[in-house]
Amino acid sequence: MNFIIYDLEATCWRGRPPKGSNEIIEIGAFKLNELGEELGKFSRFVKPTTNPKLSSFCTQLTSITQSEVDSANKFPSVAEDFKEWMGFYDNEDYILSSWGDFDIQFLRNDCDLHKLDQDWLESFTNLKNQYHGIKNMNKYTGLKTTLKREGFEFTGVHHRAIADAENLCKIFRKFIDEWSY
Secondary structure, eight states: OEEEEEEEEEOOOSSSOGGGOOOEEEEEEEEEOTTOOEEEEEEEEEEOSSSOSOOHHHHHHHOOOHHHHHTSEEHHHHHHHHHHHHTGGGTOOEEEEESSSHHHHHHHHHHHHTTOOOGGGSSEEEHHHHHHHHTTOSSOOOHHHHHHHTTOOOOSOTTOHHHHHHHHHHHHHHTTTTOOO
């Protein structure tokens, strides 16, 4: 079994999104084996189609620039590359693992938007829910706060998918024997 520890960044605004939807603009992921050893890394920008112009709020929050998304491929192409990298087409056993449910929902929404199959999204776990269950905590905390609580420093740029995924790997490895699937 491989664990795809991933994070996404999406278009964002201070208020409601124009045309009612956010789209993925970055996918960052690490593939770990059952021992927590890194088997690979995936990092791609995605060109949004519904609202192709990033808001200044989004650029400030994520540090992702308009030119980075303009030169990226659209979601269907990046999703195909991601599925291939995960081992979906090689019938490898994997479980998508993220901090919360937002990321899996964004993947589902973008699949709906582009009329893509979602069979590759069936194996998923919410590490945030599991972590708070392991720690018997009622109040949910963000990744950065959780890292600090567990004695880790946040490395990289916060609200960048690859950095957030890398930091989530620290939590995943620390509790590797306690996750349930």
